């Protein structure tokens with residue numbers, strides 16, 4: 001028997017992408033509430049960028065950024081078991097991998113000990129803390145703190161997440177999303193976001209349950225298929241400079257990070273500390 005499909009359209013840089021989910025996975029009764037208001041961190045609500053849902057901050061100089069990138073190059077070269085570690089550049093990651101071993105690598109890089117990148121993490125955290133007078137604490141809902149090294153190969157349609165909000169998974173609701181781009185086309189292929197979407201009422205969103213399929217791939221986080229009143233989910237792809245960090249509410253709709261670049265792997269370090 002054919003499974004019934006529900007479809008939506010994502011628009012990135014003027015290009016449409018169709019997304020399909022199984023109709024049976026959609027949540028039927030949608031709540032009439034704004035999750036970021038009810039479950040988000042009260043500290044975030046007081047910040048000057050809260051209405052926009054995101055902010056871009058300068059953290060590292062270009063020299064510092066290159067140093068960070070070198071560190072990450074070495075780390076990934078180790079995982080990939082590359083012999084000439086000194087010449088490996090994460091931007092060329094896609095030349096060293098096929099679809100099957102990419103999935104194996106991603107299993108390792110999405111659950112890293114943040115201590116590996118301690119100096120990077122410390123500088124980003126302290127910059128945010130000083131700028132916005134907030135502090136961070138351990139996530140009590142998780143066994144251990146994690147960091148993610150996100151890898152998106154050029155044109156890798158299997159390398160991306162669905163449009164989503166991390167805050168749908170309740171252990172991220174009080175956190176802050178920190179996205180530090182390491183390599184790729186900084187001008188045109190950073191992380192797609194929907195500005196102000198953290199304040200969308202749940203009743204206007206068509207969403208799957210967690211652990212369902214989008215375009216045939218299973219994801220932990222629920223897929224946001226449609227926004228009522230909009231023909232497509234229109235994403236903004238912020239322009240970043242090397243060394244800048246994108247910071248956003250865990251309820252901001254983001255994802256579908258298609259890498260338009262033909263030559264460069266996009267990579268980013270992600271942290272999600274709890275705001276206190």
Ligand SMILES: [Fe+2]
Pocket residue numbers: 164165166254255
């Ligand atoms: Fe996310």
